[in-house]
Amino acid sequence: MQPKLTNSDCHDAREDTEYAEQPKEDFLRRSSADAGTRVARGDVSHDVKIQTNDLDIYYDSCHAIKEVSAEIREHEITALIGPSGCGKSTFLRALNRMNDEIPEARTTGQVLLEGEDIYREGTDLVALRRRVGQVFQQPNPFPMSVYRNVIYGPRLQRRVARQEADEIVERSLRGAALWDEVKDQLHKSAMDLSGGQQQRLCIARCLAVESEVLLMDEPCSALDPTATFRIEELMLELKQKMAIVIVTHNMYQASRVSDRTGFFLLGELVEFGRTTQIFEDPHDDRTDAYVRGRFG
Amino acid sequence: MLSKRITRVSEWIIERFIQIAGILGIVLVLVIFFFLLRNALPMFHERTIAEVLTGTRWSPTHGEGHFGMAPLILGSLYVTAGALALSIPLGLATAIFIAEIAPRRVREILKPMVEMLAAIPSVVFGFIGMTIVGPWIAANFDAIQVGQFAALGSLMLCFMALPTIVSICEDAFHNVPREIFNSSLALGATRWQTIRGAVIPAARSGVIAAFLLGLGRAIGETMTVLMVTGNAQVMPEGLEGFIRPVRTMTATIAAEMGETPHGSLHFHSLFTIGLILFVITFSVNTIADIIIRRSEKDIA
Ligand SMILES: Nc1ncnc2c1ncn2[C@@H]1O[C@H](COP(=O)(O)OP(=O)(O)O)[C@@H](O)[C@H]1O
Ligand SMILES: [Mg+2]
Numbered sequence: 001m002q003p004k005l006t007n008s009d010c011h012d013a014r015e016d017t018e019y020a021e022q023p024k025e026d027f028l029r030r031s032s033a034d035a036g037t038r039v040a041r042g043d044v045s046h047d048v049k050i051q052t053n054d055l056d057i058y059y060d061s062c063h064a065i066k067e068v069s070a071e072i073r074e075h076e077i078t079a080l081i082g083p084s085g086c087g088k089s090t091f092l093r094a095l096n097r098m099n100d101e102i103p104e105a106r107t108t109g110q111v112l113l114e115g116e117d118i119y120r121e122g123t124d125l126v127a128l129r130r131r132v133g134q135v136f137q138q139p140n141p142f143p144m145s146v147y148r149n150v151i152y153g154p155r156l157q158r159r160v161a162r163q164e165a166d167e168i169v170e171r172s173l174r175g176a177a178l179w180d181e182v183k184d185q186l187h188k189s190a191m192d193l194s195g196g197q198q199q200r201l202c203i204a205r206c207l208a209v210e211s212e213v214l215l216m217d218e219p220c221s222a223l224d225p226t227a228t229f230r231i232e233e234l235m236l237e238l239k240q241k242m243a244i245v246i247v248t249h250n251m252y253q254a255s256r257v258s259d260r261t262g263f264f265l266l267g268e269l270v271e272f273g274r275t276t277q278i279f280e281d282p283h284d285d286r287t288d289a290y291v292r293g294r295f296g
Numbered sequence: 297m298l299s300k301r302i303t304r305v306s307e308w309i310i311e312r313f314i315q316i317a318g319i320l321g322i323v324l325v326l327v328i329f330f331f332l333l334r335n336a337l338p339m340f341h342e343r344t345i346a347e348v349l350t351g352t353r354w355s356p357t358h359g360e361g362h363f364g365m366a367p368l369i370l371g372s373l374y375v376t377a378g379a380l381a382l383s384i385p386l387g388l389a390t391a392i393f394i395a396e397i398a399p400r401r402v403r404e405i406l407k408p409m410v411e412m413l414a415a416i417p418s419v420v421f422g423f424i425g426m427t428i429v430g431p432w433i434a435a436n437f438d439a440i441q442v443g444q445f446a447a448l449g450s451l452m453l454c455f456m457a458l459p460t461i462v463s464i465c466e467d468a469f470h471n472v473p474r475e476i477f478n479s480s481l482a483l484g485a486t487r488w489q490t491i492r493g494a495v496i497p498a499a500r501s502g503v504i505a506a507f508l509l510g511l512g513r514a515i516g517e518t519m520t521v522l523m524v525t526g527n528a529q530v531m532p533e534g535l536e537g538f539i540r541p542v543r544t545m546t547a548t549i550a551a552e553m554g555e556t557p558h559g560s561l562h563f564h565s566l567f568t569i570g571l572i573l574f575v576i577t578f579s580v581n582t583i584a585d586i587i588i589r590r591s592e593k594d595i596a
Binding site for chain 1: 494
């Protein structure tokens, strides 16, 4: 029997019930318990930056995210893994309310950013999205100069004088480990950069608005191994200053860079815990099967 | 084996065909240019270029004939400028509405409707302008005495240029990757900031192409302007020129070519107008090409 990978009310549903028979466990409770105990390896638990409580997301009748409760911590990289269509991107978009842009999407539950529910009425979406930046799968610089790409965000809010703009651009590009490569072509089109450089430019755009959280949806899947390596290096550097959530299909990437890993299946967060635990000692058979490459 | 050879042969034929078509296009443009030039040049045996281009009196059959083309050139300029001033904002707004704001169902109805405007023959626009819109404006606005004037031509041309502008702009907006839109929103931009700051710049080559095609359509259009702009060979002056009758270059050729003796000075003068029109539209297209090619990649 083929394991069931998709949700019956969602696109490309498959007929199978293998996992329906398994008891539903609340892995979240386990992961919170986990977080309380300091692990021997000298790991430190950082402050919770984002907390989701019983998050449910529907696309019309498709129940894409099911009662997901998870914690994203400051100064950590959280990896989200799972087969295609299991809801990773949907969950990620819930964190900066980009799902609001999808008319058929409906969200219930809480997403607390430093304790404040971002789905509360009256939330300033503009401010929220500046605090929680996002980098997409395809590198997508705006078709304008490198300089204008970086300063795009700050200029949305206020007039930025030339000198300050220069400073922001330099600081952001340095932060994204791109400055040395582009400092002589700031006013040339960003479209001429390589894919990896473009992706770092997209990160620099978020740094320019001083994002506190960086959401990355498969940021390296369009890049070659060298460019991927540089992004991973950069992520490790950036987590000193922010919280990072990365969706990845690449199991090695998750285990290389992340501090915590969440495994999604059919919209459920099956297991969430320290990356070493998820990969070396998964508590759930489904997680075990997935990280061993049995499916997905 | 055989099928491979057939593919190769048919590929060769298609390639040659495209090549020949391309060369034919260039040859045709050159032939037309020299045809116009040959028939226009005799004009300048008897009149100087300056006299023709800056002269303010056009009355070819009066006495020796006056061939000042300034009123006609200005007439075309007024009507075209007016048409662009109306159709660019309207076309852009419509395209933005269809591409980015309207719900899917509205878009599916609106776009074909706008495109259907293109199927209406220009003489119908002229007819509507002449019998309905013009008289109505003249009856309701004191400043306008006659129901035929430059801005009426602009208005009619605006409707005729709209389908081109809307359709090409909308395609251009539609082709902007969704991620660009989302990236901008994710940086805290509003929808409107996103459209203005990211989508329009990303679609700019299409938008510029749309404007220039609209311009080409407006400047070359003959029948409608002949019917609604009043056919008065007078110099348009200031803003008031828009609400007074004018005559365009195209309308002049259409109105006078039929009753002009072959080989007369008048005949050659009409070819001169044709040549000027040709040079203008050719320049517009060339400039368009350069802008599009340059803007394809960077804005600094
Ligand atoms: N805009 C949408 N409309 C309807 N269903 C959607 C939409 N986006 C995603 N889905 C459905 O939601 C489920 C989760 O999708 P997604 O979050 O993109 O998964 P992942 O990122 O893990 O591949 C899938 O079954 C998908 O078909
Ligand atoms: Mg995804």
